Amino acid sequence: MKIKTACKTVFLVLMSVISLIPFYLMFSMSTFKSEMIFQGNPLIPSNYFIENLKTIFASNFVRSYLNSFIISVCAMFFSVLICSMAGYAMNVYQFRLKKVMNMFIMMTMMVPTQIGIIGYMIEMRNLRINNTLLPMIFVWLASGLGAYWMISFFKTSLPLELVESARIDGANELQIYFQIALPCIRPGILTLALLQFLWSWNSYMYPLVFVNKTENYTIPIFVKSLASAFRTDYGAQLAGLTLATIPVLIIFSFGAKSMIRGLTAGAVKG
Template identity: 45%
Template sequence: MSSAARTTIATSAIALLSVFALLPFYIMIVMGTYQNEDLFQKIVLVPGSYLMENFKTVAQSRFDLVYLNSLIVSIASTLLSVFVSAFAGFAFAKHEFKYKNKIFGAVLLTMMIPGQLGLVAYVIEMRYLGVSGTLLPLIMPWVANAFGVFWMTQFMKGAIPTEVLESARIDGCSDVGVFFRIVLAFVYPAITTLSLLVFLWSWNNYLLPLIIINKPELFTIPLGITSLGNAYRTDLAAQILGLTLGTIPVLILFAFGSKSFIRGLTAGSVKG
């Protein structure tokens, strides 16, 4: 078989797989253009004529405020998580201090405990601190991100030459200066990968907002989507349209950061 034939077969196979992968997303978009009752009668494959009415339903639910809340929570969670994880990873990967291995082991141990087990205690803690009526409880869990610390530590062990750090210190650069001027440049792929993951996890987080948020003006995207409708009717078409709108920031992030995301995953898989 010639190389041209192999290329054609491979391209066709990839195109077919792409169609199957994108088909559910296409159907989701199309379902948002139909009336709620029409979705129970047939499988819809072509756009309907009820898009503007569903848009009105979504707009009347203050979806713009819900969108803003999710952006605030996800962006703040991403920035804080990446900053703390990178600093902690730098300490574990390139510094020696007492009980380092035991502390790192304790960090890894927390990854084995399901987060749902601590929800009740976390809600009580937030109420004790007096922040349960704000968005802070949705941001704070991502600051102490055990996976982020592990990820940055493993990446930095192999990505940053120790000689470069020693040269910077000899030139009089402090550890903080070394971190911002040198370390961040070496670990850019890891930072991009972790940022995309944390943003996605925070954006899609449903359980924690469901338990800790009781004010409609503080709802995030998942809660805002489930609240569409009323006590007597669940408007699935409007919810699906809201879900489509909710995926737009994630698609934009992955469109611009996919190369760095893949580079960070592949590089992190062989480090350590």
């Protein structure tokens, strides 16, 4: 038994090390002067990190970072709000064409985003907001997957009797939604929030087609342009990549437990 546990532990440690080494190397290499990266031992950090950061900060990095942050936070907040409202409505209310609506939500998940992008660009252009950050935020709000997920979560986590009781006690619909329904699906909300943040932070396709001004750069576009701007300054490129990865790592570290709980909720029949 002990050997089995030890083997498992060794295996898990090994897999963790394999997974973490690229991240560690990215950070470690970002502390080197470019010419030294492949001459020294990249496992031991050097002392050039600040210089590399200076190079990065002298470019459009801060603005790109801020843009990505605004997009991701807005996408995360409003997407969770809209999706959870959709999930609540689909579970709590009875209305005509509810089944059709449900099928429609499922269908939106089956259409690749690339197919809808041209139509979306036309829509944004007609709204005259295509040269702003808004198209990169709006695209995440009506998420078919998010709505479907919230519908499933409410179905398994929110007893309708609770809603009825609250109504009898005089709570209005917003109070029921915010104070009773949402706390019931907390793991689902956290998971969706994390995923929306990650997806919008890493999104490349939408910024690629919508960013036509330097002040609208996002991190993925900035990172891609690093290779051209700092062609052989790998230290600076890696410093930029390290900084770009930090928010994702922090958010995932803090929310990993909830995320896994949310992903696995309903996997085991209780």
